[in-house]
């Protein structure tokens with residue numbers, strides 16, 4: 335007699351049963367839970383055992399991934415297919431860090447030769463700046479580089495330079511690198527403070543070369559140069575451009591030889607591996623920039639060829655998607671226990687939220703559930719003295735991702751041990767909490783009235799049962815940082831595929847840019863606002879004008 339095959343539990347059924355099971359109960363039910371839900375790769379350990387998942391959940395998520403054709407999407411991404419369908423473009427940031435010269439085709443043409451040529455130019459320019467051969471208009475060597483760009487043309491190189499370029503090996507004295515993104519004049523003013531125009535070079539980075547903030551800052555930088563250089567000196571020689579719009583960069587006044595390429599098959603937030611990373615090569619040296627690329631390339635190979643069930647970015651994406659979509663967590667918190675990764679939350683906010691903050695699927699079908707959680711964070715241990723109170727005792731749960739390099743980059747005494755121990759302790763505290771019985775025992779004999787005792791206990795209880803992922807890596811160096819960023823890039827793609835969205839466009843950011851134009855005109859020369867302008871915006875514009883608007 336034929337037996338009926340039981341179908342595996344659905345994600346919804348698993349979610350419903352797990353909702354009523356405390357995390358500690360899952361540990362009690364499975365003594366092997368840590369080893370079953372921890373994944374090792376190339377020195378990394380990612381422990382999902384404190385997440386509200388089981389092996390059954392991972393299996394169901396893997397089925398979901400297959401149903402969403404994840405393997406085919408990964409293959410399409412690497413094959414250079416137009417995975418950015420709305421803009422008709424591939425997303426080939428992996429080609430920028432590919433270690434061999436296997437052809438990568440875009441519209442039938444191999445892009446590797448152009449990448450290698452750009453890399454040679456990055457190396458040459460960085461070398462000339464590092465050893466003082468690149469001089470300014472007065473013939474003095476460049477000592478300071480100011481990178482002007484915003485969003486994807488800023489956050490990646492700024493993060494890497496901050497992470498690895500603050501303390502350099504003895505004997506290395508490359509130019510200082512500063513970053514300016516905000517159109518707030520305070521940002522450029524601070525960056526220029528103490529700099530000498532004769533020894534300062536600006537790198538203007540804008541894929542489109544139309545971004546208002548970047549162009550305004552670049553124009554202000556040119557005025558600063560013109561005011562500070564001897565009369566008649568060629569301010570243009572103090573600029574380098576990085577753009578896919580070479581004509582616009584040239585018409586700004588940058589010599590064609592000093593414009594490095596970007597390509598439309600690399601999204602801004604995926605572009606630090608290109609000439610956008612020029613300040614990395616300047617500050618850390620071309621060799622360490624190459625190590626960063628090699629680290630990211632190792633994750634590309636892993637992502638492309640490892641079965642889904644042991645593929646780290648896939649697993650990270652599956653669990654992230656489960657948390658946002660099935661468990662309904664509106665937020666996710668990233669806490670690097672590494673001072674060097676202080677800018678990582680800001681970088682990830684653009685990477686994840688500009689990529690996956692979408693409301694419709696690829697074919698225009700509205701999403702009924704969010705495709706990703708909002709992301710925020712701060713370094714540990716600083717965050718422990720800021721928002722961890724909310725994580726431990728607030729009413730809402732937000733899963734935390736702990737990122738912990740185990741070895742310090744510099745001599746550290748016992749501090750590194752304190753740092754790592756704090757990360758482990760916080761994850762443990764989120765899991766286990768603090769129960770009323772223990773607190774009652776601690777407060778016994780303190781002479782509190784019955785009423786005061788109950789209030790004191792209630793105030794101290796931490797409910798625990800709060801999820802986290804622990805990501806351990808051996809140390810933070812260029813290769814590991816490249817791996818970390820590529821892991822997050824690919825997991826973002828995985829989450830997008832599961833939700834059926836395009837993670838490579840960003841139409842949502844265009845509206846505000848468009849609406850700014852008439853407001854700028856109204857504030858600058860009193861132009862009338864469009865008829866459709868709402869009463870609040872009209873009132874605010876009038877108020878700014880009455881207050882002697884700081885428009886210029």
Ligand code: F6P
Pocket residue numbers: 484485486487539540541542543544545548602603688840843
């Ligand atoms: O914020 C929107 C955005 O278009 C980002 O996607 C991009 O990284 C940033 O602006 C800067 O754009 P560009 O490099 O063209 O100046």
